[in-house]
Structure formats: structure tokens, C-alpha cells
Amino acid sequence: MKFPEKSLPTLFIEEPPLEFAYGQTCPNPKDGLYLYGPHQRPKRAKEIRVGVVGTNAGIGYFKSWAEKLKRRVHVPPPSKTDKANRLHLANFPGIEEAFAISYEVDDFVCYSLDKSHITGATSLLNQHEAVAKTVALYADKVKRHDKDEEQAIDVWVFVLPEEIFERCKPEAKRTGVPKLRGEFAGRQKERFNAPLFAGILDQTEEAVFDDVPDFHRQVKAQFLKLGHTTQMLRETTLVPEEFTNAAGYPTRKTQDPATIAWNLATGLYYKTQPSPPWKLSGIRPGVCYVGLVYKVIPNDKRDFVCCAAQMFLSEGDGVVFRGANGPWKTSNYEFHLGAEAAKSLMEMVVAAYREKHNENPREIFIHGRTFFDNKEWEAFASAVPEGTNVVGVRIQSTDGDVKLYRDGDYPVLRGSAVVLDDKNAYLWTNGYAPQLDTYIGPETPNPLFVSVLRSKEAFPRIEGVLRDIMGLTKINYNACNFNDSLPVTVRFADKVGDVLVMGSAKDAERQPFKFYV
Structure with a gap:
């Protein structure tokens, strides 16, 4: 675009305010939730029903974090090597105090997956087949619950071992993975004389190739039809200290615990309640x-x-x-x-x-x-x-x-x-x-x-x-x-x-x- 020869006017747009409980406004969602709560705050805390699918270890990691969310989570003091500006960080006051929702961890509906089954599915030679069968491990637990149980679930939490994140995404290198032949030829990348999955997947013999081999996207796509919201969490996000390299440092750099608490609680509220935790104020x-x-x-x-x-x-x-x-x-x-x-x-x-x-x-x-x-x-x-x-x-x-x-x-x-x-x-x-x-x-x-x-x-x-x-x-x-x-x-x-x-x-x-x- 050709710039005009005259000087250009500049504007400053004030930070848009957000609305919280009691009609109170604040530009920072953390401050607004801390001071007032969500804009559709009930008189009493609402109890949400949570379903969890993962390995035994993964379910334990999430349950521990769910207990943390019920209490105050502090921003850790800066370390000697971490001198970055930390003014945008904020302590988490607890999920009931900030979001007016609650739960009983002992009442979570939990379905355990065998780690060897996840390893086997993610190791299949054909990546389309590997991702589809890995998704089926998680989705089948939810489908079986819907069929056999009367208890409704507000949100399903899938706790993912790191091998799912590393192997079940497009263009994953999958180096060092022991390739198992499975039912599809390893060279097959698209529809072409694909064999049946023998009832393992809810797909026709060739439809597996209509899905990009991406775990996250396939879960979201399938659950659109099932009518459930989902929250996916990596085990390394929940307990980075449990996954270290040879030098003893975490294999992943994660956010500070208070920020993880804010984000996790926001997702749990948004995906279980009819209205979001805050809304724009003053919109025409x-x-x-x-x-x-x-x-x-x-x-x-x-x-x-x-x-x-x-x-x-x-x-x-x-x-x-x-x-x-x-x-x-x-x-x-x-x-x-x-x-x-x-x-x-x-x-x-x-x-x-x-x-x-x-x-x-x-x-x-x-x-x-x-x-x-x-x-x-x-x-x-x-x-x-x-x-x-x-x-x-x-x-x-x-x-x-x-x-x-x-x-x-x-x-x-x-x-x-x-x-x-x-x-x-x-x-x-x-x-x-x-x-x-x-x-x-x-x-x-x-x-x-x-x-x-x-x-x-x-x-x-x-x-x-x-x-x-x-x-x-x-x-x-x-x-x-x-x-x-x-x-x-x-x-x-x-x-x-x-x-x-x-x-x-x-x-x-x-x-x-x-x-x-």
C-alpha cells in the first residue's frame, strides 16, 4: 500500500473492559475472577461431573492436580536463572473462589488404559492406523460409559502419555519406534484397497484415510457427534518433575504452576457451564x-x-x-x-x-x-x-x-x-x-x-x-x-x-x- 505524504494520525484504544459477577468490570480476567467471580456466578457453587481417561499414573497425576485446584496455588519465587519480568503472573485463589464451581475428586469417573496398549497402538507402521487405534482406546471408554452408565459427565479429561504427543501428529518422525505391521501396508498413505478394521473402529474399510493422522483433531472431530466436550492434558504438563533428562532437568519447559492452574480451571469452567466465565462489556x-x-x-x-x-x-x-x-x-x-x-x-x-x-x-x-x-x-x-x-x-x-x-x-x-x-x-x-x-x-x-x-x-x-x-x-x-x-x-x-x-x-x-x- 502506498503511504500518504502527509503525517499519519495515531490513535490509542483503551483496554476493553470485561464483565464479571454483579455487573463489575475489569480489564484483566484473572483480577476480575479473583475479585468478583464469573459473570453468571450462581449463589452456591455448582458441582461439576468429571470423567478421566488415561493410564493409572496419568489418572493419578490429574487427581493430584484437581486437589491442588481446590486450594491456593502460588506463583513460585524467581530462580537465579529466571530473571524475566513476572508482573503478568498471578496467584490462583482456588477453583471455587474464582469460578464458583466445585467437584469431589473421589467422585471422578475414571477409566484406566494399559500403557502397553497405548505403546502398541502408537507403534503401528502405518501412521493413519496408529492414530486411529490410539484415539479408539480413549473414545471407546466414553462410548461404553454412555451405553452402560446413567451418570452424565460434564467434561471428559484425557491424560496423554508423551508418546501420544510425539507419535500421533502429522509429520511425526517416529524415530526409534518399534514399527508393528498392523493391518495396513506401511507405504499406504491414502485410500487404496484398504482392509477392514474388523470392527475395531467406527469407520468403513477406507475411511481411516479421510482423517489426518492427528490425535487431537481426531478426538475433537469424533466428539462433535458424541456431544461431549473434552480437555486433553499431557502428563508432562501435570508433573514435569517426573520426566527428566540425563542431567536431571525436566524434558519440557512448562508454565509456572499458578498459570497452569488458571488455564486448567478456565477450561473446566468453560466446557461445563452454559456461559463463559467473562464477557465483553459495553459492546453495542x-x-x-x-x-x-x-x-x-x-x-x-x-x-x-x-x-x-x-x-x-x-x-x-x-x-x-x-x-x-x-x-x-x-x-x-x-x-x-x-x-x-x-x-x-x-x-x-x-x-x-x-x-x-x-x-x-x-x-x-x-x-x-x-x-x-x-x-x-x-x-x-x-x-x-x-x-x-x-x-x-x-x-x-x-x-x-x-x-x-x-x-x-x-x-x-x-x-x-x-x-x-x-x-x-x-x-x-x-x-x-x-x-x-x-x-x-x-x-x-x-x-x-x-x-x-x-x-x-x-x-x-x-x-x-x-x-x-x-x-x-x-x-x-x-x-x-x-x-x-x-x-x-x-x-x-x-x-x-x-x-x-x-x-x-x-x-x-x-x-x-x-x-x-
Whole structure:
């Protein structure tokens, strides 16, 4: 983009406030939860029902951590070698005090897996088969519980030995793994005369190759249909001191215990309660935000692409809609929906908003990483009712071409923006945060490049668009962070798409966003 010759105006967007219990607001989710509790705080702590699947050791590790979460977890004092800025860290007050939920560890529903069975499954020569059978070890325990037991479970926790993380992901090197031949030829990478799995998996003889060999994505895809939320935890996250190298140091560098406690408790709350722990405060009524998701379908000879939409409201929680598969990838490596597919997707968004609020939205902001072509945009605009404005916004990360400094040497304030014109601006969603008195980052932060590309009616002010994006960086409920660098509409687009293109997610119904993370 050509810069204007005149000086460029700069803006500072105040840190967006979040709302907690009793209508109280605070910019920091940890402070808000510590002082007030979740924004839908009940009068009495709600007891959640937790199911755990793992090895005997893994179940024990999680139970120990669950007991820790019921008490205060302190930020450890800095060591002699750890002199990094620690102002963003905070003590964890206990899950009932911060989130108003509780549980009895002795009441956890636990299903144990034999470690040798996990080792055997992850060692299969064909990685597709290895991942599918490893997923089946965990999923079968849940399916059997649903079939045989009356006790409902609010969230399933899968505790993973490190070999699952190392062997059950795409492009895993799997060096030193004793390869077992299994039922598939080791050279087979796609559908081709695949044998039956003899009832071990809920898939047809060749469908195993429709799933990318990734444990995390396959679990999320399967559980979309089962209707359960899941939380996956590595054993090395729970007890890093138990896994050391020859020098006696932990094999993995993990976060401090208090931060792990905050993140784990946030996930348990978000995945068991109807509303998220906090919401954006002061959002204009009648506004919703839609993140477009495109992902190439693996093992599809037509080179088709799956399209979906993530819708987020002021309450913060999201819903994912699966759109049509089709030839949405263009010759210039951008993605554009056909008219019918675009119209259908937007109609689903409007219907879901109306279902929740009993009225049509006033504004729909569509966030994406590419442009919108004419046919696609006309279909979006025609699908919304009269009186609803649709705005198309492109949000792109930058690679360091533009830098902004404070006082010549210090990182720029988070919320700083350089406005190029009434439709384009650079926005720093990372930077020095006065509320924390620190900058959380290893290097000079890079901005997002924000462009307001299309609007059904009058174009909104660029300042308002930037303010909304800042707010959307604060509703990642998969962790308890002060902020993310990307708005939630864009940040999770790849992860949502990765799940939706799995063969095991085919025909999955509309599910809340919490099922995907």
C-alpha cells in the first residue's frame, strides 16, 4: 500500500473492559475472577461431573492436580536463572473462589488404559492406523460409559502419555519406534484397497484415510457427534518433575504452576457451564462477529474446500456453522464462496442470532484473511434482513515491515493504531500493557493490518472496527490470558477448519465453539 505524504494520525484504544459477577468490570480476567467471580456466578457453587481417561499414573497425576485446584496455588519465587519480568503472573485463589464451581475428586469417573496398549497402538507402521487405534482406546471408554452408565459427565479429561504427543501428529518422525505391521501396508498413505478394521473402529474399510493422522483433531472431530466436550492434558504438563533428562532437568519447559492452574480451571469452567466465565462489556447491542473458515479437504481428488463460520456475540461464547464443500480455492490462492453457498451460510448465522435474541442483528462484521469478490459479497448482503448492515473486514498479521516505538526504544502501547485512511489501519494488539506494567513478548511487537473492504450500507468508522477487534482479543476461553494477539474470529480459524475437514466429523451438527478447542 502506498503511504500518504502527509503525517499519519495515531490513535490509542483503551483496554476493553470485561464483565464479571454483579455487573463489575475489569480489564484483566484473572483480577476480575479473583475479585468478583464469573459473570453468571450462581449463589452456591455448582458441582461439576468429571470423567478421566488415561493410564493409572496419568489418572493419578490429574487427581493430584484437581486437589491442588481446590486450594491456593502460588506463583513460585524467581530462580537465579529466571530473571524475566513476572508482573503478568498471578496467584490462583482456588477453583471455587474464582469460578464458583466445585467437584469431589473421589467422585471422578475414571477409566484406566494399559500403557502397553497405548505403546502398541502408537507403534503401528502405518501412521493413519496408529492414530486411529490410539484415539479408539480413549473414545471407546466414553462410548461404553454412555451405553452402560446413567451418570452424565460434564467434561471428559484425557491424560496423554508423551508418546501420544510425539507419535500421533502429522509429520511425526517416529524415530526409534518399534514399527508393528498392523493391518495396513506401511507405504499406504491414502485410500487404496484398504482392509477392514474388523470392527475395531467406527469407520468403513477406507475411511481411516479421510482423517489426518492427528490425535487431537481426531478426538475433537469424533466428539462433535458424541456431544461431549473434552480437555486433553499431557502428563508432562501435570508433573514435569517426573520426566527428566540425563542431567536431571525436566524434558519440557512448562508454565509456572499458578498459570497452569488458571488455564486448567478456565477450561473446566468453560466446557461445563452454559456461559463463559467473562464477557465483553459495553459492546453495542445487536452486533455479532463472524469469522470465515476455509480448509482444503484432505484426500479429496476434486481439491474441494470446506467452508464454515464462527459466530461470536457480546456474551463471548461462539457457535460454529459448517457450510458447503466446494471448489472455493481460486487460481490466486484465495478462497471465495459461490453465491448459493455464501447465502446459505449467512442465513444460518442470522437464524442462530434470531433464535437467541428474538430479533434480527443490527450489524454483522465478517472477519477474514482474504478479499470478498462481487458475487460472494452480493450473496452475503442479500441473505440478511432489511435493517441489518453487513461489513466485510480483512485482518492480516504482518511480518515486521512496520515498527512503532515508544520514546524511541520501548515497545509500543497495546492498543496503538496508525490510521492510513478511513478504511485501513495498523493495530498493535501486542505491546506494553499499563494495567500489567509490562510487555509480554520476546521482541518488538508487529501490528495487524486491518482493512474495511465492504459494507452493505454506510461504512463504519475505522476507530470502531479497531475497538471491536481489540475486544475480541480478550475472549479466548481456552486459557486465562490478559489478551491474545489475534481476535478470536481469526485466531481459531485454522483449528476449527482442521477439525471440520476430518472424515469423522462428516455430518456433525452445529455445535458450540467449546467443542472445537
